Amino acid sequence: MKKRKRKAKRPFKKGELIFNIISLILLIAVGCYYEVKCYKAYDRQFNSEDMAVGTLSGVIINNNKLTTNGKGLYMDTDGYYFKGNVADNYVKYGNRLFRVIRVYEDGSVKVISDDVNASFMNGEAEYLTGNVRTFLNKTENNIDAKDGSGVYYDTLPYPDKFIKKTKYRIDKIGNDKVEEGKDSYKDYVTSLGIDDYVKAGGKNSYLNINKYYYIIGTNDKDKLLYVDEEGTVNGATSTESYGVRSVITFKKNVHITKGNGDMNDPYVIKQEKNTNYVGGYVKLGNDMWKVFGDKNNKLRLVYNGYIKENNQFVLMEFSDESNVFNTLDYGSVSRYLNTDFYNTRTYYKLLYNQYNYIGKLTYQNKYKYKNIFTDKIATRVGLLNIFDYNNTSVLDDYYLVNSNDADTLYVYHNNGSIEEASYSDARYLVPTIVISKQAINRGSGSEEDPYMV
Numbered sequence: 001m002k003k004r005k006r007k008a009k010r011p012f013k014k015g016e017l018i019f020n021i022i023s024l025i026l027l028i029a030v031g032c033y034y035e036v037k038c039y040k041a042y043d044r045q046f047n048s049e050d051m052a053v054g055t056l057s058g059v060i061i062n063n064n065k066l067t068t069n070g071k072g073l074y075m076d077t078d079g080y081y082f083k084g085n086v087a088d089n090y091v092k093y094g095n096r097l098f099r100v101i102r103v104y105e106d107g108s109v110k111v112i113s114d115d116v117n118a119s120f121m122n123g124e125a126e127y128l129t130g131n132v133r134t135f136l137n138k139t140e141n142n143i144d145a146k147d148g149s150g151v152y153y154d155t156l157p158y159p160d161k162f163i164k165k166t167k168y169r170i171d172k173i174g175n176d177k178v179e180e181g182k183d184s185y186k187d188y189v190t191s192l193g194i195d196d197y198v199k200a201g202g203k204n205s206y207l208n209i210n211k212y213y214y215i216i217g218t219n220d221k222d223k224l225l226y227v228d229e230e231g232t233v234n235g236a237t238s239t240e241s242y243g244v245r246s247v248i249t250f251k252k253n254v255h256i257t258k259g260n261g262d263m264n265d266p267y268v269i270k271q272e273k274n275t276n277y278v279g280g281y282v283k284l285g286n287d288m289w290k291v292f293g294d295k296n297n298k299l300r301l302v303y304n305g306y307i308k309e310n311n312q313f314v315l316m317e318f319s320d321e322s323n324v325f326n327t328l329d330y331g332s333v334s335r336y337l338n339t340d341f342y343n344t345r346t347y348y349k350l351l352y353n354q355y356n357y358i359g360k361l362t363y364q365n366k367y368k369y370k371n372i373f374t375d376k377i378a379t380r381v382g383l384l385n386i387f388d389y390n391n392t393s394v395l396d397d398y399y400l401v402n403s404n405d406a407d408t409l410y411v412y413h414n415n416g417s418i419e420e421a422s423y424s425d426a427r428y429l430v431p432t433i434v435i436s437k438q439a440i441n442r443g444s445g446s447e448e449d450p451y452m453v
Contacts, residue, residue: 056091056254056267057107060100063261064088071201079104084201090114090266091250092259094157095279095291095445096391097266098248099206101196107252108164112192115393116213116243116416117152120386122224123367125238127170127216128185130224131369132244135387136189149369152246153189154295155389158274159248166190166249173198173233174220181217190247191216194225194233203231212416213243229415239363243416277437279391280445283452285346289433291445292389297437298352302384302392306428307341318423323403325358327379333399337381337431348380350453354434356382356401363405372402382432386410386418398428 061080064073071084081102082089089100091111098111124130138150153159168190169181178195192207194217200207208231215225215233223235226242236242250269259267276294282301283289293300307314319332327334342348359374361367372385383401384390396414399421403409408420411427421427435453443451 054255055107055252056109056250056256056269057103057252059256059267060089060103060109060261078102081196081199082206083199084205086206087263088261089206090259090261090263091269092266093162093250093269094271094275095277097263100261101192101200101247104249104252109250109254110166110196111248111250112207113246115209115245116211116390117246118387118390119212119241119243119412119416119418121241121361121367121418122214122236122238123369125222125224127191127214127224130238131367131387132191132214133187134369135244136191136246137187151387152244152389155276155278155293156189156248157271157276157278159188161274162250162254162269162271163188163248164251166247168193168216168247169195171195171217172220172222173217173225178217188248192245192247193217197227197233202233207231210415211243213245239367241418277440277445277451278389281447281450282435282440282445283443283450284350284435287345288447288450290391291451292384292391292432294437299435299437299440300354301433301435302390303431304392306395306398306430314429315426316429317426318399318409318421321423323407323409323423325356325377325379325383325401325403327377333383333429334377334379337383337429338379341431342381347453350435350439351380352434352436353378353380354382354432357385358401358403361386361402361404361410380433384412384430384432392430395428395430398430 066073066075071086073080074083079102082100091098091100097114099114101110101112103109120131122130122132127133134149136152138153165186165188167184167186169184171181171194172179173194178198191214194215197207197215210229213227215227217225219235221235225233226236228234255270256267257270259265261267277291277299278294280291281288288304289301290304291299292302316333319329322329325334327338329335355376355378357372357376359372361371365371369387383399386400386402393414398412400410400412404420407422409423411419411421413419439453440451443449445451
């Protein structure tokens with residue numbers, strides 16, 4: 001019997017050999033990538049020292065299961081982020097609420113204010129040089145805020161101990177897709193970036209608070225961005241007014257004292273004595289006030305509601321003759337606050353003079369922040385100015401102290417907008433006062449247990 005000859009194996013051609021080698025390398029690389037990714041996910045969720053139980057980041061990770069569908073906590077290359085209409089990402093820092101946006105790999109945590117902090121015009125076509133950034137951060141040459149910077153930063157409790165600089169980009173959005181900006185920046189306080197808004201689910205997420213507010217980024221026409229009451233992202237001009245929400249990043253070693261992330265039981269940042277009074281309630285006589293400034297041993301307070309007389313809210317014209325806040329203007333809001341209202345407060349002797357910055361904010365001066373400091377008047381009772389930190393989110397349709405051209409001045413609305421109104425229009429009154437911090441001797445600052453003198 002003849003033996004059958006084996007067919008000789010056909011050698012790989014050079015091109016096939018290279019293809020096979022490259023394919024094998026890619027398969028090994030993909031396998032290693034996912035193995036490392038799974039290990040990192042496990043390590044970050046259960047074994048990371050930076051996310052130890054008791055730190056804000058550790059508690060968030062331990063309290064939330066990862067998901068890839070629907071609302072909840074997701075993982076990406078930067079760490080973790082919340083998506084959808086989640087209800088368990090509340091953080092309390094001082095006396096105010098924030099929402100967790102993301103937890104970074106190093107254990108730091110980025111959060112956004114639960115509500116708008118002020119409403120005004122950016123004044124510039126770019127975020128980097130506009131009023132929003134100036135309001136949120138101190139500039140290097142700022143000594144006494146006469147350049148208008150850092151009003152919000154100054155309200156934070158010991159920010160050097162708790163927060164780090166937040167990185168952001170000026171991204172562009174078009175056709176519901178975000179194009180990454182070329183340059184990145186860092187500030188201690190920023191506003192919300194368009195990338196974070198889209199990644200969280202946009203209008204179908206916890207970031208939609210049914211109010212107008214600015215977003216960092218531009219559209220395909222290079223316009224500034226804002227979110228409307230429906231949660232839709234739109235292009236804005238520098239002369240339009242919208243709300244401002246603050247974004248900060250807690251350091252990785254920040255601990256909490258209690259909480260499960262629910263709105264009624266938020267994660268509470270452990271501050272010990274490193275706190276301030278901003279956001280707290282103060283009871284004076286029969287009146288309740290709320291702290292919106294804590295600086296140089298003085299507390300700036302805003303009335304917690306509208307002024308009432310005979311159980312009726314006071315609706316009053318700003319003046320009979322002018323849009324300028326002036327106590328010598330008989331029949332004006334300024335005169336009423338510093339005579340009738342002031343003289344009927346049982347605690348009037350506790351009140352200090354305050355400066356009302358009444359410089360005009362106009363189209364001609366590009367609505368620039370610093371222009372309100374060009375004129376001022378000292379009074380015992382005043383009004384919020386347009387660039388004050390504003391924590392009166394439930395109140396609406398009341399006068400601010402600043403004026404515009406002709407007969408107009410500004411009225412605040414709690415949907416994140418500002419309206420121009422004539423001085424002859426009748427609006428609500430929400431006054432401000434200043435007291436000494438040393439006058440406070442008891443209370444926790446909650447509405448149920450306010451600070452007392």
